[in-house]
Amino acid sequence: xxxxxxxxxxxxxxxxxxxxxxxxxxxxxxxxxxxxxxxxxxxxxxxxxxxxxxxxxxxxxxxxxxxxxxxxxxxxxxxxxxxxxxxxxxxxxxxxxxxxxxxxxxxxxxxxxxxxxxxxxxxxxxxxxxxxxxxxxxxxxxxxxxxxxxxxxxxxxxxxxxxxxxxxxxxxxxxxxxxxxxxxxxxxxxxxxxxxxxxxxxxxxxxxxxxxxxxxxxxxxxxxxxxxxxxxxxxxxxxxxxxxxxxxxxxxxxxxxxxxxxxxxxxxxxxxxxxxxxxxxxxxxxxxxxxxxxxxxxxxxxxxxxxxxxxxxxxxxxxxxx
Amino acid sequence: xxxxxxxxxxxxxxxxxxxxxxxxxxxxxxxxxxxxxxxxxxxxxxxxxxxxxxxxxxxxxxxxxxxxxxxxxxxxxxxxxxxxxxxxxxxxxxxxxxxxxxxxxxxxxxxxxxxxxxxxxxxxxxxxxxxxxxxxxxxxxxxxxxxxxxxxxxxxxxxxxxxxxxxxxxxxxxxxxxxxxxxxxxxxxxxxxxxxxxxxxxxxxxxxxxxxxxxxxxxxxxxxxxxxxxxxxxxxxxxxxxxxxxxxxxxxxxxxxxxxxxxxxxxxxxxxxxxxxxxxxxxxxxxxxxxxxxxxxxxxxxxxxxxxxxxxxxxxxxxxxxxxxxxxx
Numbered sequence: 001x002x003x004x005x006x007x008x009x010x011x012x013x014x015x016x017x018x019x020x021x022x023x024x025x026x027x028x029x030x031x032x033x034x035x036x037x038x039x040x041x042x043x044x045x046x047x048x049x050x051x052x053x054x055x056x057x058x059x060x061x062x063x064x065x066x067x068x069x070x071x072x073x074x075x076x077x078x079x080x081x082x083x084x085x086x087x088x089x090x091x092x093x094x095x096x097x098x099x100x101x102x103x104x105x106x107x108x109x110x111x112x113x114x115x116x117x118x119x120x121x122x123x124x125x126x127x128x129x130x131x132x133x134x135x136x137x138x139x140x141x142x143x144x145x146x147x148x149x150x151x152x153x154x155x156x157x158x159x160x161x162x163x164x165x166x167x168x169x170x171x172x173x174x175x176x177x178x179x180x181x182x183x184x185x186x187x188x189x190x191x192x193x194x195x196x197x198x199x200x201x202x203x204x205x206x207x208x209x210x211x212x213x214x215x216x217x218x219x220x221x222x223x224x225x226x227x228x229x230x231x232x233x234x235x236x237x238x239x240x241x242x243x244x245x246x247x248x249x250x251x252x253x254x255x256x257x258x259x260x261x262x263x264x265x266x267x268x269x270x271x272x273x274x275x276x277x278x279x280x281x282x283x284x285x286x287x288x289x290x291x292x293x294x295x296x297x298x299x300x301x302x303x304x305x306x307x308x309x310x311x312x313x314x315x316x317x318x319x320x321x322x
Numbered sequence: 323x324x325x326x327x328x329x330x331x332x333x334x335x336x337x338x339x340x341x342x343x344x345x346x347x348x349x350x351x352x353x354x355x356x357x358x359x360x361x362x363x364x365x366x367x368x369x370x371x372x373x374x375x376x377x378x379x380x381x382x383x384x385x386x387x388x389x390x391x392x393x394x395x396x397x398x399x400x401x402x403x404x405x406x407x408x409x410x411x412x413x414x415x416x417x418x419x420x421x422x423x424x425x426x427x428x429x430x431x432x433x434x435x436x437x438x439x440x441x442x443x444x445x446x447x448x449x450x451x452x453x454x455x456x457x458x459x460x461x462x463x464x465x466x467x468x469x470x471x472x473x474x475x476x477x478x479x480x481x482x483x484x485x486x487x488x489x490x491x492x493x494x495x496x497x498x499x500x501x502x503x504x505x506x507x508x509x510x511x512x513x514x515x516x517x518x519x520x521x522x523x524x525x526x527x528x529x530x531x532x533x534x535x536x537x538x539x540x541x542x543x544x545x546x547x548x549x550x551x552x553x554x555x556x557x558x559x560x561x562x563x564x565x566x567x568x569x570x571x572x573x574x575x576x577x578x579x580x581x582x583x584x585x586x587x588x589x590x591x592x593x594x595x596x597x598x599x600x601x602x603x604x605x606x607x608x609x610x611x612x613x614x615x616x617x618x619x620x621x622x623x624x625x626x627x628x629x630x631x632x633x634x635x636x637x638x639x640x641x642x643x644x645x646x647x648x649x650x651x
Contacts, residue, residue, distance in 0.1 A: 005595070006431065008506035013435045016516060020439070024446060028554040040458060043553045047454035048466075050447045051524050055473060058521025062484035063476050069483060113371070120368035124361075132637070133372045136379070139633035140626050141582030143601040147608060147622040148378045151385070151615065163397050163615070165381060197375065205641060258477055261584040265605045280479045285589065290483055297479040308475045 023050075063301075070294035082295035095274045098188055099303075102259060102275055106195045107252040111245065113196070114203025119233065122211055131208065135201035142198070146265030149194045153180040184272040191273055194262050199255065203248045210244035211237060250307050257303050276300050386411055386619035393615045411620035424607055424617055426600060426624050433599040433625070436512055436587075437580040440519035441573050447520065448527035448572075449535070449565065453557050455528070456536035457543060467532070473525040481522070482589050489514045489590070510592035518590050519580050527572050534568035535561055571639050578629055600625040 027046060034042035073079040086092045121130040137145060154164030158176050162168040167177040181187045214237060222232045238245075260277040267273045269282055276296055284293025385398045389406045396404045415426045455467045493514055501509045538561065546556050562569070584601045591598040593606075604621055611617065 004506055005428065008504075008508065009431055009435055011504065012507055012511055013438065016439050016512065017442070020443060020446075028558075032552045032554045041460070044454050044458040044460065044463070047450045047458070047553065047557075048463075051451035051470075051528060052466075054447065054517075054521045055470065055524055057488065058485060058518070059473050059476050059481055059525070062481035062488075065484035066480045117368060117371050120364040120371075124365060124368065130368060130372055132634070134375045135641075136630070136633065137375070139578065139629045140379075141584070141601050141629070143582075143584050143605050143608075144622050144626050147604065147618055148382045150608065150612070151382055151619065152378050154615070161396055163394065165377070165397070165399075168397050168399070197378070200375070258479070261601075261605070264584065265608050268609060277477075277479060281585070281588070284483050294483060297477065297482075300477050300479055301475070304477055305475055 066294045066297050069290055070298045072291055074291065079291070082291040085292055086295050086299060091272075091274075092279070094272055095276055095279045096299075098273065099257065099275045101188060102192055102195070102256050103253055105189075105192050106199060106256040107249045110196050110199035110252055111203045111207075111248050114200045114205075114248070115207050115245075117200070118204045118208035118211055119237070122208065131205065135205055137198045138201045138205075142259075142261030143265050145194055145198055146262050149190075149197070150181070150266055153190060155179045181267055181273075182271050187267060187271050187273050191262055191266055194266070195256060195259060199252045203252065206244055206248050207241060210241035214240040250310060253307050254304055257300065257307075276303070382619050382622060385615065386623050388616075390616035393619065394613075411616045412624070415617050415621045416624065424603060424611075424621060425595065426603060426621055428595045429598060429600045429603040430624060432512075432591075432595075432597055433581055433601070433628075436515050436519070436597075436599050437577050439512070439516045440523075440580045441577045443516060443520040444523035444527050444576060445569060445573055448524055449531050449562065449569065450557065451524075451528050452531035452535050453553075453561050455532050456538075458553075470525055471529050474529070478522060478585060482585075485518060485521075486589055489517075493517075508596040510594060510596045512597055514590040515587065515597065518586050519583070522586070523576055523579075527576065530572055531565065531568055534565055538564050574632060574636055574639050578632060581628060 027050065031043045031046035034046065070082050071078055071080070073081060086096070117130075117134060121127050124130070151163075152165045153167075154162075155167055155177055156162050156164070162171050162177055164180075166180060171177055178186075180190055218236050218240070219232060222236050227235070258277050259275060260281065263269055263273060263275055263278040264281070269275075269278045274282070276299060280293050280296040280300065282293075283289040283296060381398045384401060385393050387407055387409070388398065388401070389408045389410065392404050392406045415424050416430070417427060418425070451470075455463060455470075497509050497511055497513060500507055500511070542560060542564075543556055546560055551559070581599075582601065583599075584605055587599050587602045588605075591602060593602060600621075604618075604625055607614075607618060607621060
């Protein structure tokens with residue numbers, strides 16, 4: 001990077017912020033000068049306008065357009081081929097199956113681990129540190145996590161000293177080193193492990209907060225009744241945090257359905273590891289198959305939709321109670 | 323921010339002592355021993371999980387300070403048998419001007435300069451819209467609010483292709499024009515990424531800020547109106563200062579989201595030093611130089627440093643923002 005480049009970039013940043021400030025200032029000025037008649041109405045329009053225009057261009061129009069594109073072939077004629085391809089081609093079917101495996105494993109395993117960990121460290125000494133350690137992966141990028149784990153899965157041919165932790169352990173027990181990320185179907189599960197590593201922290205933090213929200217009297221009452229720890233967990237803790245469990249499961253499910261960066265960074269979808277979100281990118285932006293990419297985006301939309309609707313309903317009910 | 327379930331992180335309460343006292347009352351010895359045993363098992367399990375969770379990051383961190391030939395030929399856990407410490411990896415990836423170096427310095431600047439406006443822009447527009455949705459009462463506004471909220475269902479992937487086409491039709495000429503006037507600013511500038519991030523952030527940011535702003539007592543705003551304040555003045559002098567905690571949470575979450583993003587960058591940045599962020603460069607390095615671990619380890623840590631600082635210094639706000647924003651994408 002030359003100094004001129006850097007100056008250009010700083011200039012861009014300052015200009016961008018300045019132009020933005022001018023736009024907002026002008027808007028507020030116009031809002032305050034709105035005509036007397038129907039003043040509230042015009043001011044309202046002024047406050048909403050920027051967000052609504054951006055949403056219309058950035059989300060509403062593209063959503064309809066993508067829907068249309070998914071039914072067009074390369075010549076621009078109507079076709080079902082994109083969807084037929086997505087549900088009949090072996091590689092595309094594999095992508096769908098992988099996505100199902102991801103969604104089946106990541107939310108359940110992360111939630112169980114997160115819950116167990118939250119219970120174990122509850123009220124223990126150094127709880128804050130315990131939390132921070134497991135929660136930390138949540139702050140770093142999926143790309144960073146991908147590199148971290150690719151290093152753990154690193155392979156060196158037999159006879160050389162292994163620098164990847166997994167292979168070092170395998171060799172220490174007398175086995176032969178494995179090319180983890182190229183071994184189908186094991187590789188998909190190893191990618192899933194990375195996502196679990198990230199999402200467990202999220203599950204743990206939410207559930208830990210929920211556990212602390214259970215009234216102490218309930219737990220004391222159960223103790224007086226002579227229950228053991230497991231019974232208290234089953235009959236008091238779990239029912240007490242049911243709402244949070246649902247939020248955690250659904251949230252992680254949505255994140256998992258859309259997982260892209262991990263697959264892209266670690267295998268780029270090769271060796272039969274692709275998932276819908278990654279394949280969408282590959283088809284639309286690498287293979288110039290815009291129709292297929294759009295069809296995959298629609299499939300993703302259909303998969304995500306019920307979970308989001310369910311999640312929204314749960315949240316709405318919770319807020320009504322409050 | 324009372325939007326999504328438990329936003330706070332209550333720390334140690336005083337329940338522990340009560341528990342012990344109650345148990346101590348009947349059959350003291352047996353109960354106490356049993357309790358200690360189960361809690362010891364739990365502590366060991368927690369310790370194991372914590373260690374397993376930290377090891378991968380720790381290994382990468384150690385490796386980033388080891389000389390190249392040691393990284394590539396010995397495991398990082400043998401650091402004591404094969405000692406060696408160097409900052410060359412960081413110097414190489416960040417500062418080296420040589421063509422073979424990943425030159426992450428430029429990308430670091432890009433990441434920062436993408437993330438700052440991409441946090442400010444949506445925050446301002448979203449708080450304006452949230453104010454309108456909360457305090458201006460028209461019937462159709464409520465329907466519009468529900469519609470904006472429902473837009474969260476649309477996955478990013480659905481917007482990418484048409485938005486890229488839209489940008490190359492309407493934004494590209496402007497970028498070209500700017501480049502001709504100010505040659506220092508490349509044709510491929512930050513503008514499309516800023517706009518894309520702003521657009522994608524709006525539905526959730528509006529929703530979260532609306533929740534907060536609508537809870538500001540109505541009397542405060544009515545009083546200001548009676549005194550003749552305009553909506554502009556109320557927004558800047560009353561609503562924004564009161565909404566600072568919510569703004570902070572949303573801002574931190576959005577900043578990290580943008581800093582860690584790969585997908586939006588891949589589509590809209592053009593992929594060169596001019597505008598691509600760190601994540602994109604790193605993903606590319608993994609693909610093309612997957613064996614140069616001395617560079618990958620140091621590079622990965624360069625990209626992790628900012629989120630980790632934000633995480634450890636603003637953990638409380640970060641957790642709130644994350645809990646509230648966990649349905650984004």
